[in-house]
Amino acid sequence: MLFSIEKEVFLKGLGRVQGIVEKRNTIPILSNVLIEADQESIMLTATDLEVGMRAAYPANVKTNGKITVSAKKIYEIIKELPEKEITFKSKENCWIEISCGKSVFNIVGLSSDEFPHFPEADVSKMFPLNSSLLGDMIEKTYFSVSTDETKYNLNGIYFKSVEEEGKNILRLVATDGHRLAMTQREVDTAQNEELTSGVIFPRKGIMELKKIAEESESDISFGFMDNSAVVVNDGTVVVMRLVDGDFPDYTRVIPKNNETIVDLPRDQFLHALKRMAILSSEKSKGVKIELKNGLLEISSSNPEIGDAHEDLEINYNGDNISIGFNARYMIDILQVLDGETIKLAVKDDLSPGLITPDDGKDFLAVVMPMRL
Amino acid sequence: MNHRTILHCDMNAFFAAVEQQSNPSLRGRPIGIIGSGARTIITTCSYEARAFGVKTGMTIYEAKQRCPQIELVVGNNRKYTATSTGINQIFRDYTPLVEVFSIDESFLDLSGSLKIFGSATRIAMQIKARIKHRFGITCSVGIAPNKLLAKLASEMKKPDGLTIIPPDKVDATLEDMPVGELCGIGKRTKQHLLTLGIRTCGELGRFPRQVLKKRFGINGEKMSNMGRGIDLSPVVPTSEKDEVKSVGHSMTLPHDITAREDICRYLLRLSEMVGRRARRYGVTGRTFTLTVRDNDFETRSVSETGLSYTNRSDEIYRAILTILERFPLDKPIRLLGVRLSGLRHQVRQYTLFPDDHRKEMVTEAMDDVNDRYGNFSVSFGSVLDSERGARVISPAWRPDGIRYVNVE
Numbered sequence: 001m002l003f004s005i006e007k008e009v010f011l012k013g014l015g016r017v018q019g020i021v022e023k024r025n026t027i028p029i030l031s032n033v034l035i036e037a038d039q040e041s042i043m044l045t046a047t048d049l050e051v052g053m054r055a056a057y058p059a060n061v062k063t064n065g066k067i068t069v070s071a072k073k074i075y076e077i078i079k080e081l082p083e084k085e086i087t088f089k090s091k092e093n094c095w096i097e098i099s100c101g102k103s104v105f106n107i108v109g110l111s112s113d114e115f116p117h118f119p120e121a122d123v124s125k126m127f128p129l130n131s132s133l134l135g136d137m138i139e140k141t142y143f144s145v146s147t148d149e150t151k152y153n154l155n156g157i158y159f160k161s162v163e164e165e166g167k168n169i170l171r172l173v174a175t176d177g178h179r180l181a182m183t184q185r186e187v188d189t190a191q192n193e194e195l196t197s198g199v200i201f202p203r204k205g206i207m208e209l210k211k212i213a214e215e216s217e218s219d220i221s222f223g224f225m226d227n228s229a230v231v232v233n234d235g236t237v238v239v240m241r242l243v244d245g246d247f248p249d250y251t252r253v254i255p256k257n258n259e260t261i262v263d264l265p266r267d268q269f270l271h272a273l274k275r276m277a278i279l280s281s282e283k284s285k286g287v288k289i290e291l292k293n294g295l296l297e298i299s300s301s302n303p304e305i306g307d308a309h310e311d312l313e314i315n316y317n318g319d320n321i322s323i324g325f326n327a328r329y330m331i332d333i334l335q336v337l338d339g340e341t342i343k344l345a346v347k348d349d350l351s352p353g354l355i356t357p358d359d360g361k362d363f364l365a366v367v368m369p370m371r372l
Numbered sequence: 373m374n375h376r377t378i379l380h381c382d383m384n385a386f387f388a389a390v391e392q393q394s395n396p397s398l399r400g401r402p403i404g405i406i407g408s409g410a411r412t413i414i415t416t417c418s419y420e421a422r423a424f425g426v427k428t429g430m431t432i433y434e435a436k437q438r439c440p441q442i443e444l445v446v447g448n449n450r451k452y453t454a455t456s457t458g459i460n461q462i463f464r465d466y467t468p469l470v471e472v473f474s475i476d477e478s479f480l481d482l483s484g485s486l487k488i489f490g491s492a493t494r495i496a497m498q499i500k501a502r503i504k505h506r507f508g509i510t511c512s513v514g515i516a517p518n519k520l521l522a523k524l525a526s527e528m529k530k531p532d533g534l535t536i537i538p539p540d541k542v543d544a545t546l547e548d549m550p551v552g553e554l555c556g557i558g559k560r561t562k563q564h565l566l567t568l569g570i571r572t573c574g575e576l577g578r579f580p581r582q583v584l585k586k587r588f589g590i591n592g593e594k595m596s597n598m599g600r601g602i603d604l605s606p607v608v609p610t611s612e613k614d615e616v617k618s619v620g621h622s623m624t625l626p627h628d629i630t631a632r633e634d635i636c637r638y639l640l641r642l643s644e645m646v647g648r649r650a651r652r653y654g655v656t657g658r659t660f661t662l663t664v665r666d667n668d669f670e671t672r673s674v675s676e677t678g679l680s681y682t683n684r685s686d687e688i689y690r691a692i693l694t695i696l697e698r699f700p701l702d703k704p705i706r707l708l709g710v711r712l713s714g715l716r717h718q719v720r721q722y723t724l725f726p727d728d729h730r731k732e733m734v735t736e737a738m739d740d741v742n743d744r745y746g747n748f749s750v751s752f753g754s755v756l757d758s759e760r761g762a763r764v765i766s767p768a769w770r771p772d773g774i775r776y777v778n779v780e
Contacts, residue, residue, distance in 0.1 A: 150679045177728060178721050253724050284719040326721060352724060371720035 001065025001090040003037045005057065007083055007100070013057045014075040016236075017046035019207060020053050021071040032068035034115045035088070037061045045118050046071055047239075051205045054118050055236035065090055069109035074098075077105055121230040121237055126223035127189040129170075131233070134220060135213030137172045138206060140183040140363055143332040145203050146176035153245030157206050160198035161191065170195070173250050179329045180250060180366040181336075194224040200247055201229060205240030212236060254366055255352050258345035262291065262316050263358070266342045269296075270334040272310045276300040277327035279308045286372050287330075290322040291346075300327070323349045324372035330355075333365040375539050377492050378607060379480040380514045380522035381463070381499065384531035386476035388418035390455050391445050393508040402426065403443040404435050415447060419531055455507055462502050466495050471607045479519050481607035496534050517542070520603035523555045542601040546573035554598050561595075564588070573599045616653060620661070621645040622709025628667045630704050639696065640689050641748075641755045642710040647685035648747070651739060655715040656681035660691040663709030664699055671707070674698055677714060684735055685752075688712060 014033065022030035034045040039061055045054040067090045078086065081100040089097045090109070098105040138157065146154035158173040162184075168191065171184040201209070212233050213220060221232040224242075231238040276287045280300040290297040296314045301307035323346060333355050334342065345354040355365045383389065387405040392398045402421035406412045414435050417426045424439035435442055456475045463470045466489060469481035482492050489495045496513045503509055510532040514525025517539050524545075525535040537545050551573055552562045564587070570576050576599025584592035597603065621642050629635060639662075650657065658678045665671040674695050682688065692710055723729050741750045748755070 148680045175724060177723050177725060180724060248725055252726065283717055284721070286719075324720075326719075350722065366724065368722040368724050370722060 001035075001037050001067060002062040002088070003042060003059045004062075004085050004087045005042065005059040007078065007081055007086055009057050009059070010086055011075070011078050013042075013044045013055060014071065014078055016055065016211070017044055017053055017071055018075060019204075019211075020046040020048060020051055022048040029068060029110055029114045029116075031070060031072065032110055032115070033071040033074065034066065034068045034112055034118075036066040036112070037088075038064050045115070047116055047118065048204075049116060049241075050202060051208060051238065051240040052116075052118055053208060053236065053238045066112040067094060067096060067109045068112050068115050069096055069107060073107065077107075119225065119228070119230075119239055121223060121232055121239070122225060123221070123223070123232065126221040126230070126232065127192060128219035128221050129187065129189070131213045131216045131218065131220050133185055133187075135210060137170075137183050137185060138210045138213065140336045141172045141174040141181045142206060142210065143336065144174040144176055144179050144181040144365070145206070147203075148176065151177060153200065153243060153247060156200040156202045156243045158198055158200050158247040158250070159195055161187070161195040163191070173247070175248070175250065175253075178326070178368050179333075180253060181333065181363075182250065182254070182365070183363045185362060192222075192224075198247060199224070199229065200243035200245065202240055202243050205229070205238065208238050208240075212238065253352065254364065255345065255347065255354050258347045258351070258354050260291065260318055260321060260347065261343055261345040262296065262314050263341045264296065264312065264314060264344055266334055266337060266340060268312055269342070270331060272298050272312060273327050273331050273334070276308055276310060277331065279305055280327055284370065285326045285328045286324050286370050287327040288322060288324050288372055290320065291316055291318065292320050293317055321346060321348065323353065324370045325353065325367060326370055329367045333367070337363070375483075375517045377482045377486060378516060378519050378522040379482050379492060379496060379499075380473075380516075380519065380526045381478050381480070382512045382514075382523075382526045382530075383459070383476035383503075384510045384512060385416055385418050385422070386456075386509070387416040387447055387452055388421075388445075389509040390451055390507075391448075392418060394451065395445075398443060398445070401443055402439050402441060403445055404432075405447045406432060406444050407447060417442070455509070459503055459507065459509075462499060462506070466499065469607045469609050471609060477523075479522065479607045482515075493534070493536065500532075500534065518601075518603040519605055519607065520555060520598060521545075521601055524549070524553060527553065543574075546577065546599070546601050549573045551576050551599070556598065557595070561588075565595075570599075573601070575599070577601075616655065616715060618659075618711055618713035618715065619646050619650045619653070619655070619657070620709060620711030620713075621649075622663055622707060624707045625705065628704035628706050630701070632701065635696065635701070635705060635708065636693065637754055638708050639692050639710060640685075640752055642708060643689035643692055644685040644751060644755070645747070646710050646712050647683050647688050647735075648739060648742065650683035650712055650715070651718075651735070654718045656683045656718045657712040657715040658682070659712070659714035660688060660695060661709075661711035661713065662692050662695040662699075663707070663711070664701075664705055665707035666703035667706050668703065669706070670703075672699070673709070675711075675713075681714075681716060681718075683712070683718060684731065686731065 017033050030048050036043040041056045042059045043054060043056050077098060081103060084101050086098060086100045091097060094109045094111055096107050096109050141157050145157060154175055154177060160171045162169050162171060167186050169184050170187045173182045209231060216233050218234060223230045228239050228241050276298045277285055279302050280287050281302050287298055287300045294313060294316060296312040297309055299309035337357055339358045341358045343356045349369055352366045352368050357363050388403055391403060391405060402418060402424060404414045404417040404421055404426060406414060414426060414428055414430045416428055421439055421442055426435045426439050426442060452475060460470060460472055460478060463478055463480055467480050467482055467485045471479040473479055482495060492515045496515060500511060500513060503511055512526045512530045512533040514522045514535050516522040516525050516537040521537050521542060525537045528535045549572055551557050551565055551570060570579055576595060581596045584596050588595060658681045659675055661673055661675040663673040676695050678691055723732060738750045
């Protein structure tokens with residue numbers, strides 16, 4: 001195998017697979033990237049058996065062939081090479097020679113025979129989604145995904161399509177058991193069997209999907225096969241194994257009778273929370289939110305440092321209510337919203353709080369209080 | 373370097389002395405303190421009983437063989453912890469540097485107190501008099517330049533002793549002292565040292581350091597120092613801020629058990645004890661340890677670290693059960709222990725989903741009831757048949773702070 005390629009192109013391609021290769025090194029070949037040269041392009045493939053990515057990049061191929069090599073090492077090498085054309089040559093016994101300008105690297109790879117099979121996507125059954133819409137929806141829910149691996153069914157974003165008033169709605173929900181974020185948009189794709197019953201995209205796969213959605217301007221195609229989701233965009237294919245588990249009944253935990261509702265200036269509220277969070281305890285990040293006549297008071301205290309409080313003038317004339325919340329949870333929500341005002345609906349210090357955008361549409365977040 | 377002045381105070385036959393004080397009819401008589409379990413042993417006995425050769429750790433049968441008239445008293449740990457707390461309070465009048473070593477032993481660093489109170493001997497006399505007056509208990513006091521020697525000194529005269537090892541008498545005192553008298557050199561180490569021809573502290577101190585180091589590793593160096601009466605360890609005051617590193621309970625079962633359901637029942641009980649204590653201290657942990665001792669006194673412990681932190685009894689129990697699967701359970705079991713470690717402070721975040729939430733609420737309600745009416749007033753149905761936990765004072769017991777446990 002012999003090909004030459006622009007440094008920028010090669011580096012970009014190798015950069016994209018860095019998040020996918022297996023870092024724990026339990027199966028050595030999984031920390032390698034598969035490089036295949038064929039006519040006018042090279043194909044880079046990486047997988048950890050849960051999430052896999054395969055993408056083609058233009059190259060000047062002299063002889064076809066394939067080899068695998070440590071994804072991390074080759075990325076480090078290419079990154080430091082001068083901005084010139086790079087020549088990549090595979091030799092006997094899986095040795096690879098990389099040369100660029102006056103630098104020459106000889107590194108050892110592994111045979112491509114051992115690399116796991118990457119499934120061919122069946123493009124005929126796929127449906128498109130607008131990439132900026134998808135990127136936005138992921139951003140609005142991703143922060144709530146659980147990082148606790150014992151709660152495996154919460155380690156991803158739940159995709160579900162529903163029909164409301166004859167419209168086809170795509171809904172994304174994520175929760176970690178303490179908070180929940182949900183966003184939905186109307187999509188013009190036909191009903192899809194898997195989406196109708198609901199599927200959980202794994203956290204790692206979502207990360208890759210988000211990157212693709214942010215980089216790309218064209219639609220992203222989705223499809224399902226076996227227990228995996230297939231995502232295709234501009235010559236890049238991502239295959240991810242869906243989380244095998246039931247997503248909890250999220251509709252039950254969305255509060256329906258939180259009758260104390262206040263409008264809050266989003267930006268002011270966000271910055272006040274960030275200030276107050278500085279003095280909340282390191283681990284709990286708890287702040288107290290109190291609704292008083294005409295005021296919302298946020299306060300925090302840390303026995304080892306001191307205390308702080310800040311008032312926001314609001315339109316409220318009900319009873320005094322005082323609730324503890326994790327400031328981090330509130331900040332996460334306010335950061336993904338963009339309207340000028342938001343609505344906060346609460347009931348008491350034991351019941352979940354509900355945050356929605358001003359128009360109340362397409363997004364909601366539920367946060368359980370904490371005891372301070 | 374200035375010499376430190378360390379005082380070690382050891383209550384004489386502590387449990388027995390407390391019992392003799394609370395019940396005058398027991399005074400002057402041979403008594404033995406025993407546990408409440410069916411297979412208990414002598415935990416302490418009075419000096420009157422010791423005269424007959426009764427010793428701590430003997431079975432009741434052995435004790436009665438030697439001293440048929442021995443009066444057996446079931447220990448009341450609450451009495452002992454309360455007395456110990458009071459005694460340590462007296463110590464604190466003389467120095468803030470009080471290290472509670474166990475329920476009946478404490479170290480005091482008096483280096484800074486001598487100017488105020490005159491001499492260490494004077495402080496020792498005052499302490500002894502006050503403890504005698506207030507609690508009617510005698511104690512043995514040792515005063516020396518470090519903890520190792522202070523403890524050695526207090527052991528030298530019992531009961532009601534006061535022994536001083538001044539800095540210039542250290543070498544003379546240690547020269548012919550058998551190594552086994554040193555705190556930290558047990559039977560096994562003593563045997564090992566004997567094979568090297570070391571019998572006394574003097575011999576230990578003179579023995580080539582390198583050889584000891586090679587033989588015993590890092591402890592070899594420490595032992596060489598011990599032989600020469602060097603001990604740099606500070607008196608560490610026990611305070612509220614003491615970070616608790618683990619929460620654990622173990623119990624010797626009333627009789628050996630083999631059935632898995634019996635084992636599980638005790639494990640649930642222990643899990644609840646551990647969970648409840650962790651909740652009381654507001655800590656959660658994610659490392660679970662199961663200890664099993666079989667009827668041949670073979671003890672094994674297995675730990676497992678989970679991914680999420682908990683202090684809920686049912687979750688601890690579940691984690692412990694998965695560890696139990698790894699034990700062959702081919703022999704009758706004598707002792708079971710459950711421990712939670714890898715602790716961090718609990719975040720009081722309520723959970724969103726009703727199932728989790730309900731379990732938290734139930735736990736909270738159970739704790740409320742048990743706080744008011746005593747442990748196990750409300751508990752899991754399946755522990756109903758088991759007997760109450762071992763009433764043992766853990767070595768980690770402290771008169772106050774997070775380690776304080778009201779043992780009953």
